[in-house]
Amino acid sequence: MSTMMHTRWIRGLALIGGLLLAGGAGAVLPQDDGKVHEGVASCASSVCHGATVERGGANVLQNEYVTWTRYDKHAGAYNVLLNEDSQRIAKNLGLPNAHEADLCLDCHADNVPVAQRGVEFDITDGVGCEACHGGSEDWIARHTAPEATHADNIAHGLYATDDLAARTDLCLSCHLGTEDKFATHRIMGAGHPRLAFELSTFTELEPPHWARDADYAERKRLETPVVTWTTGLLASARHTLSLLEGRLVHEAGLFPEIALFDCHACHHPMSDKRWAPTRLTQGLDPGAIRLNDAQFALLLPVAEAVDGAAAAELLAGLQALNASVATGFDAFKAATDQLGKAVDRLDAALKAPLSAEAQEVALAALIRAGARGDYRDYVLAEQAAMALDVLLLSTARWDASRPAMDRVFASVDDEDRFDAGAFAQAVAALSAGLQVGAR
Ligand code: HEC
Numbered sequence: 386m387s388t389m390m391h392t393r394w395i396r397g398l399a400l401i402g403g404l405l406l407a408g409g410a411g412a413v414l415p416q417d418d419g420k421v422h423e424g425v426a427s428c429a430s431s432v433c434h435g436a437t438v439e440r441g442g443a444n445v446l447q448n449e450y451v452t453w454t455r456y457d458k459h460a461g462a463y464n465v466l467l468n469e470d471s472q473r474i475a476k477n478l479g480l481p482n483a484h485e486a487d488l489c490l491d492c493h494a495d496n497v498p499v500a501q502r503g504v505e506f507d508i509t510d511g512v513g514c515e516a517c518h519g520g521s522e523d524w525i526a527r528h529t530a531p532e533a534t535h536a537d538n539i540a541h542g543l544y545a546t547d548d549l550a551a552r553t554d555l556c557l558s559c560h561l562g563t564e565d566k567f568a569t570h571r572i573m574g575a576g577h578p579r580l581a582f583e584l585s586t587f588t589e590l591e592p593p594h595w596a597r598d599a600d601y602a603e604r605k606r607l608e609t610p611v612v613t614w615t616t617g618l619l620a621s622a623r624h625t626l627s628l629l630e631g632r633l634v635h636e637a638g639l640f641p642e643i644a645l646f647d648c649h650a651c652h653h654p655m656s657d658k659r660w661a662p663t664r665l666t667q668g669l670d671p672g673a674i675r676l677n678d679a680q681f682a683l684l685l686p687v688a689e690a691v692d693g694a695a696a697a698e699l700l701a702g703l704q705a706l707n708a709s710v711a712t713g714f715d716a717f718k719a720a721t722d723q724l725g726k727a728v729d730r731l732d733a734a735l736k737a738p739l740s741a742e743a744q745e746v747a748l749a750a751l752i753r754a755g756a757r758g759d760y761r762d763y764v765l766a767e768q769a770a771m772a773l774d775v776l777l778l779s780t781a782r783w784d785a786s787r788p789a790m791d792r793v794f795a796s797v798d799d800e801d802r803f804d805a806g807a808f809a810q811a812v813a814a815l816s817a818g819l820q821v822g823a824r
Pocket residue numbers: 465466470471472474475478483486488489490491492493558559560561562563566567568572577578579580581
């Protein structure tokens with residue numbers, strides 16, 4: 386995670402307000418929707434979504450194409466497959482090349498079957514409009530009619546990107562993987578970068594090509610960063626559980642799918658003696674390999690703010706999950722069941738958005754956990770830094786927190802030089818400066 390990431394993100398976040406209640410996920414992903422994908426060019430005319438500046442007079446900005454093509458990395462996702470890194474990855478995997486391999490195209494482009502590619506479809510457009518918004522076969526003509534509504538568009542195959550849980554499923558289908566496409570440790574070993582995701586931060590980083598204004602709030606639902614963060618975490622937790630249940634065990638050779646574990650549990654210098662027991666690793670022996678359990682761990686401060694019983698269940702489930710790696714399948718299944726129940730329970734408790742008071746409690750719990758060293762693993766520290774920023778954003782302490790948050794971000798800037806002690810100190814300094822979370 387880079388400093389640039391968080392400065393760009395801060396600028397975007399300062400503009401948001403309003404509320405959103407989570408809706409149902411589980412919709413068919415654009416890649417599997419069976420519809421014709423007409424191609425980016427069919428959205429990009431200057432009277433549609435290709436204006437060079439916001440046009441005004443319409444509900445939407447109409448310059449979405451320009452934002453995407455100039456500032457959004459998704460527009461270059463196919464081109465990445467032509468670069469030297471990708472050539473090396475492909476060679477290591479024994480592929481003729483990366484840009485024609487489904488293995489890569491499934492996440493780096495709108496790789497629908499050839500029969501579903503419209504006249505203007507161009508695979509080199511990368512992660513184009515319809516890779517997120519769904520094949521436009523049935524809605525492209527009608528969605529501009531004056532009487533067209535959002536619900537009507539959805540009924541005709543537009544993907545519900547405004548529904549946060551559905552949005553998380555969509556983003557994670559590439560930013561974490563699914564049963565069908567996954568950046569395995571084999572791909573990582575060949576040279577692919579580690580994947581990390583947090584919905585609120587990544588939504589700002591994309592950057593947004595939509596205006597969160599009054600008419601948006603009327604047509605859709607306007608989300609706060611905190612709601613975006615908690616809904617994203619819950620959906621990520623569910624997504625992770627299903628990957629664990631599917632991927633972890635079924636593909637097992639001698640070793641299960643390593644990419645579901647915390648990368649830095651194995652990949653860190655031997656001179657860096659970082660193992661120490663924490664509340665989260667209770668019951669684990671030194672040297673135990675931890676799963677990547679960041680989503681569950683970061684839900685914990687939220688649970689502590691809204692539902693003590695859910696928090697206890699979450700913590701026990703998380704400890705049991707990591708312990709089960711050494712004890713076997715029955716224990717593993719019991720742990721994922723327990724975590725699933727905790728997530729459901731928390732989801733129910735979060736149907737009402739966190740009150741300002743509850744947000745304070747969550748912030749204090751997060752800071753306490755960070756300062757006492759619960760986030761010793763890099764993936765946890767990285768997620769905690771993003772979470773701190775999201776929670777501070779909705780408080781009056783945002784400006785005052787900047788110098789201390791810069792230090793927190795600096796301490797997670799380089800995963801290879803991560804120092805758990807320095808991270809805990811940075812969080813403790815934040816706590817002292819803001820007089821929050823101290824014991
Ligand atoms: C499960 C989805 C998935 C698969 C499969 C996948 N990638 Fe990626 N790849 C991503 C995502 C998401 C990123 C961006 C990560 C980030 O920046 O957070 C990425 C980033 C990259 C980058 C770094 C891009 C940059 O801007 O520096 C390269 C290179 C790359 N992928 C090549 C490949 C190649 C080659 C393959 C096929 C062997 C492949 N990827 C398969 C999802 C995937």
